[in-house]
Amino acid sequence: MGCISSKNASCLTDPGALPVHDRENAPEPNISSTNQQHGVFVDHSLGASHNNSRSRKSKRLGGSDLRVGVSLLSGLSAHRNVEAEQAEAGWPSWLCSVASEAVEGWVPLKAVAFQKLEKIGQGTYSSVFRAREVETGKMVALKKVKFDSLQPESIRFMAREILILRKLNHPNIMKLEGIVTSRASSSIYLVFEYMEHDLSGLSSNPDIRFTESQIKCYMQQLLWGLEHCHMRGVIHRDIKASNILVNNKGVLKIGDFGLANVVTAKDKHQLTSRVVTLWYRAPELLMGSTSYGVSIDLWSVGCVFAEILMGKPILKGRTEIEQLHKIYKLCGSPLDSFWNKTRLPHATSFRPQHTYEATLRERCRELPTCGVSLLETLLSMEPYKRGTASSALNSEYFLTRPYACDPSSLPKYPPNKEIDAKYRDDMRRKRANLKLRDSGVGRKHKDYIEQNMIQIATLSCQYERFCFDTVEDKHILNEASGVTTTTHGNYYKLSDLPMTTASAGGFAWAVKRRKDPDKISTITYYKPSSRSQLSETSVAFAKNTGLNLKLDSDSVWEIQGDNDDQIVEEVPSECKLSRIGERQGSLNGSGLDFSRRDKDYPVKKNLEHLQFGKQSISGPLIFKAGKINEILQRNESNIRQAVRKSHFQRGKKRKLITQE
């Protein structure tokens, strides 16, 4: 990685440079010296203004108040100087004015320094590309972060990831090597070391079967990295197999700190429960906890551990209620003592009517017992029982043979990422669809019915999830800024929507993937007036599953079905920041509003993804209140028509055959 040269900047990748956390404590060589000079100037000017207003102020303020006033002003002025220096170094003004601390001491890398190659990852907040550093030929990953440069909250949210990455320095944590941007640009690329694989891609590859010592090697590295985060007060809040990257040297690194947050014993502010991808989300988050700790990451580690042991995700819920139900079935439902003392906001809604016995041991009977014991600990319903990353590292699992192998002894695999696994699944599904299509006219209608059902399922699922999300997602951004806003221009993240739809009730749920995930529209949702949470179908689901649901008047939908083993396909999980009240385009009569994210992208193309009666659903589907029923009804009526048509065709066919 090329060194960043600037009179003001320390080289990010200078091997001799201080680790980031040390750097934070040490004086920055150039920046700080320049700042000191400016500091003298600042104090001077402040002194003058101070003198002028002194007599006036001293009448109103006590000495200490005056000092506070002066230091605030001097802080403001120093901030302006830092801003000016950063602008001079080439940082865009929208960034320095809002989040100057994120880039302090650094200078931007230039886009021309990299040759962008193919896309290697698509995340909620980003697109990731493989790229070559022109000067050295070194492979890097460029993560293009999505945000709105006109929205300070959105910039702060993005800056939080940078700040946290700079705070961490460990071989098992993805290192931020630099930032590509320019004064003129409104986008940012984070530069990371290129990693060939992620654990999701590796564990789902049918050709790869890990040995016990290989699994221990991955788990140990994961826990070492996490221990480092937790010891610095950083909760990752999005541990999942696709965020755990592995390179060809067998080194594992935790990536994607986009949702991470710092919590210290002193500063225990309220947190949003809308974090962590659904399948990896701890039960206390599902029950609405806002005062959780690092143990939510340990739950996610448990899910990842199970995934690499079994070769597939272990808890694949499509909605929060289904997720909890699956958790109860695997880990057993909490005891009465838990329900009696818990204060979690949604706990009573999710209390099952009957007790569930844990089935984890049964499901893992072929696995080594000490491995299952560790898994049981990590997947404890009660957070405090999960222990810590350090206690997991000291567990019997790692202390008994076969020990963890050396990372360098791990096999070299061809690139395996979540995106590769999805591509493999897509191809398999396409082949299956082709076969189906070839098998007759009746099938065609079945496909059509299924497609519509898929839409209903997807829309319902996402709508339900959004209703849950509405209030709390605002806090994700507020947390980032440390400010509690009550403006009407709220941001909403539709993160990790129930991302998968699996077959249920005889339907094979599948949703065609969008062709160009970069160029989609953002649909704006108008906040529903009521705080509706669960639906009639949820009631049916609850009845079937023995869950005790409390319902509001507005109803939304729940998909039923509980088959883990079906081939599933992901609904695009892009999570966008949409703003209530912003309405740049509308789909008349569809009940959807959407605003274009990409100004140059023709609306018409956006529409193609959103037409109903077609299979494809694109983008973050957030729905306008009151219109969801209309959409669902329309889809239902399409289905009914298709069923009728299909019956009619079949009848005609039968008639012809009998006539023959």
Ligand SMILES: Nc1ncnc2c1ncn2[C@@H]1O[C@H](COP(=O)(O)OP(=O)(O)OP(=O)(O)O)[C@@H](O)[C@H]1O
């Ligand atoms: N350094 C890297 N080297 C190679 N691939 C990477 C690297 N960083 C990220 N990726 C790939 O890009 C994907 C998305 O990256 P990342 O998770 O950081 O983005 P995100 O928008 O926060 O995603 P998500 O919505 O999944 O949380 C990852 O799953 C991974 O496959």
